Amino acid sequence: MYDIGQKRVGKVLKTSRKYLNWVQNSVLEGNISRVNYEKLKAELNSIINPEVDSVIFYTFRTTKYSEREIIGIQKGGEEVIL
């Protein structure tokens, strides 16, 4: 999930969507290989302003011990075209 200045937010979302699915305003999810994860981080590092922008990655080697629950509206998703 990211918190990015207005100017760069579109580029961050576009880059992230090459690798992950968009699930909420500033949240993406998906299966990603170690190689692509490193590529994604490198690409985002070249876009963001590290003094004001922030991106958090949570990675799970298995989804066996994790759950995901949404309250309210489900935004994002595959069907949304930017």
Add this chain to the structure above:
Amino acid sequence: MYDIGQKRVGKVLKTSRKYLNWVQNSVLEGNISRVNYEKLKAELNSIINPEVDSVIFYTFRTTKYSEREIIGIQKGGEEVIL
């Protein structure tokens, strides 16, 4: 993490911080019991507008298989007073 209308966002953050630590603009983390997790969801349900607002919960029974990485600035945190 949440995506909440301006009017309700302060209340959502305040409520969430009773149970969790704030780590980024719209992201909180923490250890939470099943009981408190249900309480938090009930409280947030009474605040949000489910037609426009969205809250996603990721829960892990163990942190053994998960990792967390931040690029850019680390926002939030215990020391920040709203």
